[in-house]
Amino acid sequence: MDDVLIQGLLVGGVYALIALGFVLVFKSSLVLNLAHGELIAILSYFLYQIIAIWGLSDWAGIPLVVASGALLGLLMERLAVRPLLGQPFLSLLMMTLMLSFLLKGVVVLVWGSDSFVLPFTPAGQWTIGPFNVIPGAAISFVVAVAIFLLLTALFRYTKVGLSMRVVAADHEVAQSLGIRVRRVFSLSWAISGSFAAVCGVLAGMVLTVTPVMGDLALGKGLPVLLLGGLNSIPGAMAGGLIIGLVEALGSYYQPGMKEIIPWIVMLIILLVRPYGLFGERRIERI
Amino acid sequence: MPMLQLNNVxxxxxxxxxxxxxxxxxVEKGSVVALLGSNGAGKTTTLxxxxxxxxxxDGRVTDGSIEFEGKRIENGDPESIARQGIIQILEGRRTLVxxxxxxxxxxxxxxxxxxxxxxxxxxxVYGYFPVLKELRNQTAGYLSGGEQQMLVVGRGLMSHPKLMLVDEASLGLAPILVEEIFQILKRINEEERVSILMVEQNARAALALAHHGYVIENGRIVLDDTGENLRGNAxxxxxYMGLSAVGETKSYRDVKHYKRRKRWLG
Known part of the structure; x- marks a missing residue:
């Protein structure tokens, strides 16, 4: 039982990281990027391509994939999202949905329906204190927490982070203060893309890489995101851990509940707190 | 040569x-200039x-020129104009709530x-607006209207502008607050040597500190003079001030609106 809880918590770290990719883009450009799941999938496949087919070493492959993630994020923003800025939220949402199908198509086109486990996944179990954990999950958790801390510091203490928050709040005010809005967009999409790459690597260790991996990532990321609040970094973290935990508990008592439970929790929380656990309430003046 | 010059814009x-x-x-360097006019005259558009x-x-300067410190800036990027030292304080207290x-x-x-x-x-900034120092860790959205106006002026000041474009700083504020904010703008102009171009409907408040004033109607400047002369202009x-010639507040009973509409020569 303890092992189940710990395992759930560790996997929750990966879910949190998936959600952080959404939050980062949403926070600075108010775009809900539905293509983020497929972005993770395609980067996982690309990593497989680099390591297993081109034969590069793991330590060359991972940075290469992270860099391609940043580049892909940048391209998506430049080619698909920026021309639509200022359009209604729904148009942008449809655009990211379209991008997600496009990426999925590319995955199937290039890699067919192969599924595989990334070759560097450590096998067996680790014993940490009284618990037995799966190594991939433990590594993911540590990476997720590190990235969460970095991101929190970025938004709270740095000039770049502050400028992202200003851009999210009001484009015109940002421009009037000399903040280069377009540059901030590019930057946040690039960072989000590199997160997708990290998720791709981690998810590749925890899960099997299959063509439906993108849907799976979206299916985990979205409840976490809505649970925590669309624009909250701590929310994504807390949401990820909660979803990971209840999922583990659910499947412990009733195998098969695993895929349903996150959505049930999300439903209940949204009914009680529509802006999520940590989302920003809109401040209205009367 | 003036710091800012608009030619037939x-x-x-x-x-x-x-x-x-x-x-x-x-706008001369170091001066305060007021741009007065009624709703829809083109004041905010000018700024x-x-x-x-x-x-x-979706607007564009289609003719004429705008020169700042000798450089043409019309239709430039707002970000780079801000970097050259022109900061606009947007209308309506746009704090980041x-x-x-x-x-x-x-x-x-x-x-x-x-x-x-x-x-x-x-x-x-806290020196000019002591109340902001007490509220420094408050969420800006919960500040009162006057405090929010002080915050956006202070925010503009943080970038050390050479020229501040102040759009309707008096909008929706109590007279006593308007006076306080305009006093501080005056101090900012004198102590920090920031030139100010302000757009106002509250002519009385604006002319109290303006060195020079322009009146805009229907997208044209119809009158311009020193602040001193405009204050005395009948x-x-x-x-704009609702006073009759002898300086008393007049009664609406004495006015026949439709006959007294001013036709400006411009």
Whole structure:
């Protein structure tokens, strides 16, 4: 039982990281990027391509994939999202949905329906204190927490982070203060893309890489995101851990509940707190 | 040579709607200039034409020129115009509502850089607006209207502008607050040597500190004079301050509106 809880918590770290990719883009450009799941999938496949087919070493492959993630994020923003800025939220949402199908198509086109486990996944179990954990999950958790801390510091203490928050709040005010809005967009999409790459690597260790991996990532990321609040970094973290935990508990008592439970929790929380656990309430003046 | 010079500036929105029909005005270095006019006269459009923020509203300078310190800036990027030292304080107290007071001010320091200067600049702003210092960790959205107006002026000041474009700082504020804010603007002009171009409907408040004033109607400048002379100008007193010739507040009973509409020669 303890092992189940710990395992759930560790996997929750990966879910949190998936959600952080959404939050980062949403926070600075108010775009809900539905293509983020497929972005993770395609980067996982690309990593497989680099390591297993081109034969590069793991330590060359991972940075290469992270860099391609940043580049892909940048391209998506430049080619698909920026021309639509200022359009209604729904148009942008449809655009990211379209991008997600496009990426999925590319995955199937290039890699067919192969599924595989990334070759560097450590096998067996680790014993940490009284618990037995799966190594991939433990590594993911540590990476997720590190990235969460970095991101929190970025938004709270740095000039770049502050400028992202200003851009999210009001484009015109940002421009009037000399903040280069377009540059901030590019930057946040690039960072989000590199997160997708990290998720791709981690998810590749925890899960099997299959063509439906993108849907799976979206299916985990979205409840976490809505649970925590669309624009909250701590929310994504807390949401990820909660979803990971209840999922583990659910499947412990009733195998098969695993895929349903996150959505049930999300439903209940949204009914009680529509802006999520940590989302920003809109401040209205009367 | 004046610091800012507009020559026959013509502005159209969406290439069709002509809003400014040849506005010319000047701002001398270190001076306070007021731009007066009624609703829809083109006051805010003039400021946006200068700051470049016209672009976000699909507007463009289609004729004439805007020169700042000898350089042409019409139709430039708002970001780079801000970097040249022109900061617009937007109308309607546009605070960043979810950020704290101090974060709002730090956002204003984006151009000026950070480090050692940041602390000094924050102290400078807190010196002008002591109430902001007490509220520094409050969420800006929960401040009162007057405090929010002080915050956006302070935020503009953080970037050390050479020229501040102040759009309707008096809007929706109690007279006593208007007076307080305008007094501080006057001090900012004198102590920090920031030139100010302000757009106002509250002519009395604006002319109390303006060295020079322009009256804009229907996208044209119809009158311009020193602040001193405008304060004494009979038309200004009647149409913008609501005073009769002898300086008393007049009764509406004595006025036949339709006959007394002023036709400006312009």
């Amino acid at each position: 013509e502005v159209r929105y969406m290439d069709v709607i002509l809003v400014l029909r040849g506005v010319s005005l000047e 946006r034409a200068i700051s470049g923020l016209l672009k976000t509203q 979810h950020l704290t007071v101090e974060e709002n001010l730090r956002a204003g320091a984006y151009i000026a850089g950070n480090g050692a200067n940041l602390k000094r600049d924050l102290d400078m 038309d200004i007193r009647e149409f």
